[in-house]
Structure formats: structure tokens, C-alpha cells
Amino acid sequence: MSELIIDQVVAAYGQSTILWGVNMTLQPARVTTVMGRNGVGKTTLLKTIMGLLPVKDGHIHFHGQDVSKLPPFKKAKAGIAYVPQGREIIPKLTVYENLQLGLEASAHRKAGLPEDEIYSLFPILKDFRKRLGGNLSGGQQQQLAIARALVSRPSLLLLDEPTEGIQPSIAQEIAQILRQLVKDKGLSILLVEQKIDFAQQVSDHYYFMDRGQMIANGNAGDFTAATLQQYIAM
Numbered sequence: 380m381s382e383l384i385i386d387q388v389v390a391a392y393g394q395s396t397i398l399w400g401v402n403m404t405l406q407p408a409r410v411t412t413v414m415g416r417n418g419v420g421k422t423t424l425l426k427t428i429m430g431l432l433p434v435k436d437g438h439i440h441f442h443g444q445d446v447s448k449l450p451p452f453k454k455a456k457a458g459i460a461y462v463p464q465g466r467e468i469i470p471k472l473t474v475y476e477n478l479q480l481g482l483e484a485s486a487h488r489k490a491g492l493p494e495d496e497i498y499s500l501f502p503i504l505k506d507f508r509k510r511l512g513g514n515l516s517g518g519q520q521q522q523l524a525i526a527r528a529l530v531s532r533p534s535l536l537l538l539d540e541p542t543e544g545i546q547p548s549i550a551q552e553i554a555q556i557l558r559q560l561v562k563d564k565g566l567s568i569l570l571v572e573q574k575i576d577f578a579q580q581v582s583d584h585y586y587f588m589d590r591g592q593m594i595a596n597g598n599a600g601d602f603t604a605a606t607l608q609q610y611i612a613m
């Protein structure tokens with residue numbers, strides 16, 4: 380069964396329509412990457428999938444169930460987690476407290492924080508668990524944001540430009556962790572990414588977006604850095 384099916388989805392900010400009938404299918408345990416110029420609607424697509432923006436027309440099916448009308452907390456309970464652009468770490472809370480926020484809307488709340496699992500993926504968060512979120516570097520905050528999303532034990536992770544403003548060495552580590560999660564846990568990832576080298580390291584499949592619609596898609600092996608660049612620069 381497909382992880383997620385997006386069928387003719389239309390979404391808008393007030394009167395301003397941004398998604399004009401988006402179609403896409405995500406396979407389980409794969410990294411699917413959406414690429415396209417700035418402003419074509421990639422972030423809007425993730426927000427709509429998470430339920431932060433209503434589906435005006437069309438449908439979203441998750442594990443075969445129509446979730447088009449579900450609010451974000453029910454999507455989270457169903458197994459979708461979202462790491463927004465800019466990470467949204469709470470600066471005045473500690474690393475540990477930020478992680479605990481990931482449990483709030485989780486169906487696994489009673490099980491508590493999967494600390495061993497999180498700290499084995501991101502050892503730096505164990506060392507820094509008493510440090511304030513606001514005192515971490517950009518790369519450490521990104522690791523914390525991904526870890527906080529994983530706390531709810533999702534089957535689908537939505538990731539918006541995780542490499543924005545972080546060092547290449549940390550981006551490399553994050554790429555390896557994402558591949559490990561897909562391989563070992565069967566996690567499905569929907570990634571929005573503009574950095575071609577990172578996208579090539581992690582992606583199994585690409586979708587290319589322009590003006591609120593998907594204009595092409597295909598397996599990662601079918602695209603070179605040069606062809607990817609064309610889609611971003613169009």
C-alpha cells in the first residue's frame with residue numbers, strides 16, 4: 380500500500396490559491412524529494428499535508444485512509460510528523476524539554492521519550508540535554524528538530540529544507556541518519572530540498588513542482604546534478 384496519496388489537492392491562503400491540483404504518490408520506506416524554484420508552493424504543500432492549511436479541494440490518503448479534513452494533532456496521532464523550515468526550537472526550553480514537546484500530540488505519549496533511540500541517533504543531544512535550545516548551533520537545532528519529530532514514532536516524516544544555514548559536515552551527518560531511519564525503521568520521508576548534493580545523497584524519488592503543480596517525477600537514478608539544477612532554476 381502507498382504511504383501517502385495526494386489527489387488533485389487545492390490549497391489557498393485566503394483568496395490566494397497556491398496549490399492548483401497537486402498529485403503525488405509516496406511509497407513506504409523511501410525518501411521522496413520535492414524540488415522547484417522559490418515560491419512555487421513546496422512549503423505550502425507540507426503545511427497542507429500536516430493539516431496546518433485546509434484542503435480546499437481534492438483528497439489526501441494516508442495508509443489508505445482519507446485524512447484530508449483531519450486537524451494537525453490528529454495527523455500527528457495517525458503517524459505524520461513535521462519539521463518546519465526554520466526548525467521552531469523553543470529557545471528558552473532545554474533540549475530535553477524540547478524533546479518532550481514531541482510527545483504532546485503523540486499516540487505513544489504514555490510510553491515516554493524513546494531516549495536511548497534518540498541519543499544513539501544524535502549523541503550530541505545527550506551531552507547537551509540540559510542546555511537551552513536557543514544556545515545550540517543551527518546544525519544542532521536541526522538535529523533537535525528532527526529528534527523531536529521522531530519522538531512521536533511517526534511512519535511519515537515531512538522535512539522542510541533541513542540543510543538551510545547549517546555546516547556541510549552536519550548536513551552530511553543528517554543525510555546518513557535519514558538513510559539509516561529509512562533502512563532500519565522503514566520510515567517514509569517527504570523532503571523539500573534545494574541543495575542538490577544533499578538531495579542526491581538521500582533521495583529515492585523526485586517530484587518537481589512549478590506554480591502549484593507537479594510537472595514531472597522519477598526515480599533518483601534517472602536524474603543528474605545538471606538536470607536537477609534545471610528544475611530548480613526554471
Ligand SMILES: Nc1ncnc2c1ncn2[C@@H]1O[C@H](COP(=O)(O)OP(=O)(O)OP(=O)(O)O)[C@@H](O)[C@H]1O
Pocket residue numbers: 392395397415416417418419420421422423424
Ligand atoms: N502565510 C501566507 N499568506 C499568504 N501567502 C503566502 C503565505 N505563505 C506563503 N505564501 C505565498 O505562497 C507562495 C508559495 O510559498 P511557499 O513558501 O509554499 O513556496 P516554496 O516553494 O516553499 O518557496 P521557498 O523555497 O521560498 O520556501 C508564495 O507566493 C508565498 O508568497
